[in-house]
Amino acid sequence: MTNHIAAGIRDSSSEVFLHDAGEWLERTMLRLRQRFAVWEFPHPECRRHWNEELCRANLVALTWPREYGGRALDTQTLIRFHEMCAVLRAPQPLNSIAHSILAPTLLQFGTDDQKRRFLEGIRLGTEIWCQGYSEPSAGSDLASVASRARIEGGRWIVNGHKIWTTQAHAAHWCFALLRTQADAMAHKGLSFMLIDMKAAGVRVQPIRQITGEADYNECFFEDVEVPLTDLVGEEGDGWRIAMAAAEYERGIYFLPRVIQLQAELDEVLELSARQTLAEAPRTQLSARLAGLSDTCAVIRMRVDAILERVAKGKTPGVDGTVLKLLWSEARQSVMEIRMELLGEMAAIGPAAAERFPMAAGAAREFLWSRAETIVAGTSEVQRNIIAERILGLPKG
Numbered sequence: 001m002t003n004h005i006a007a008g009i010r011d012s013s014s015e016v017f018l019h020d021a022g023e024w025l026e027r028t029m030l031r032l033r034q035r036f037a038v039w040e041f042p043h044p045e046c047r048r049h050w051n052e053e054l055c056r057a058n059l060v061a062l063t064w065p066r067e068y069g070g071r072a073l074d075t076q077t078l079i080r081f082h083e084m085c086a087v088l089r090a091p092q093p094l095n096s097i098a099h100s101i102l103a104p105t106l107l108q109f110g111t112d113d114q115k116r117r118f119l120e121g122i123r124l125g126t127e128i129w130c131q132g133y134s135e136p137s138a139g140s141d142l143a144s145v146a147s148r149a150r151i152e153g154g155r156w157i158v159n160g161h162k163i164w165t166t167q168a169h170a171a172h173w174c175f176a177l178l179r180t181q182a183d184a185m186a187h188k189g190l191s192f193m194l195i196d197m198k199a200a201g202v203r204v205q206p207i208r209q210i211t212g213e214a215d216y217n218e219c220f221f222e223d224v225e226v227p228l229t230d231l232v233g234e235e236g237d238g239w240r241i242a243m244a245a246a247e248y249e250r251g252i253y254f255l256p257r258v259i260q261l262q263a264e265l266d267e268v269l270e271l272s273a274r275q276t277l278a279e280a281p282r283t284q285l286s287a288r289l290a291g292l293s294d295t296c297a298v299i300r301m302r303v304d305a306i307l308e309r310v311a312k313g314k315t316p317g318v319d320g321t322v323l324k325l326l327w328s329e330a331r332q333s334v335m336e337i338r339m340e341l342l343g344e345m346a347a348i349g350p351a352a353a354e355r356f357p358m359a360a361g362a363a364r365e366f367l368w369s370r371a372e373t374i375v376a377g378t379s380e381v382q383r384n385i386i387a388e389r390i391l392g393l394p395k396g
């Protein structure tokens with residue numbers, strides 16, 4: 001059982017918790033800023049450190065039941081805590097995939113033993129997770145997953161190839177979508193399985209990105225043995241479970257990013273106000289920024305509506321799709337304008353950190369933002385969903 005006043009944060013009520021957590025956040029962010037520059041916040045080292053800080057203070061299990069070491073707080077409180085983190089521009093913890101996607105999925109679909117076994121490592125930060133869904137021929141069309149698992153000798157035997165697996169190189173475990181019925185079509189016959197990344201037959205090969213980093217990987221599974229007990233839910237029910245997990249992803253997972261987008265836009269507005277521009281480019285820039293400010297306001301309103309649903313125990317539904325589309329495209333535009341305004345200064349990168357802190361991480365963030373219209377569903381696919389499910393247009 002956890003220490004419920006870890007780091008001096010009481011949880012006797014939501015108000016008390018938020019008060020203590022707010023003070024903790026202020027103190028801890030101050031320390032973090034002494035150790036890492038703001039432009040280093042998206043880097044894995046800083047994100048790992050932040051994960052450890054949150055775990056030490058028992059702040060990743062806010063809504064989990066007490067029997068699993070959680071604080072048993074309500075979703076509204078969880079949302080408010082995430083908002084506080086975002087306002088202070090806290091980094092995304094390294095294990096956020098596990099906090100926001102896997103943990104709620106296990107709580108909903110896992111057995112008691114699975115909850116006991118796996119939630120602890122997430123809460124304490126001792127086990128980092130990655131998400132093994134995409135394959136070379138199964139991205140947008142996830143239902144065509146071809147990696148397989150079959151039962152042999154009282155174990156699952158897994159063979160296959162996953163790709164774009166974020167932080168697989170640092171992960172202890174992977175939650176994966178695998179085909180367990182060879183002849184079943186599309187999303188039928190898929191299962192949701194937990195794979196030990198240290199098991200024999202697992203090979204991880206990093207993919208070098210345009211930013212120069214290598215946070216994404218290809219994962220090869222060759223006759224990897226998985227205990228029968230590491231199947232989540234029923235065999236063949238993996239699609240339903242993965243879709244529920246995706247709903248969690250679109251719920252509070254995006255909240256900090258959305259709040260931070262407003263802060264990023266504010267910085268660009270400030271930067272723009274300091275620039276001397278001729279009349280025509282100034283008018284053009286002002287129009288672009290005004291459009292983005294409007295989009296940000298719309299995004300915020302939509303987030304609030306979604307969070308209200310989530311707080312009532314509902315899923316974000318198709319609104320999460322709209323939000324993801326608006327946010328990722330708006331952020332790309334904000335990053336583009338920031339690069340234009342910084343000009344060659346942005347190319348100096350971290351070497352500019354002392355004199356131009358904003359320029360230090362601008363190129364990296366600009367390049368990274370290109371991935372945001374792909375990750376968690378491409379813009380084209382989001383538009384298809386909106387066309388079919390909101391506008392009622394016929395399937396293309």
Ligand SMILES: Cc1cc2nc3c(=O)[nH]c(=O)nc-3n(C[C@H](O)[C@H](O)[C@H](O)COP(=O)(O)OP(=O)(O)OC[C@H]3O[C@@H](n4cnc5c(N)ncnc54)[C@H](O)[C@@H]3O)c2cc1C
Binds near residue numbers: 135163165167216374
């Ligand atoms: C930063 C980042 C992190 C990621 N992390 C993970 C992870 O941890 N785990 C994981 O499993 N996956 C991860 N992914 C993979 C991600 O989920 C896929 O890249 C995404 O689903 C798109 O699939 P794909 O790359 O195979 O592209 P494809 O599906 O091959 O699409 C190629 C192009 O065709 C378009 N297209 C495809 N289908 C349609 C259609 N029906 N209508 C119109 N256009 C269409 C797409 O929009 C895209 O432009 C990550 C991706 C990124 C960029």
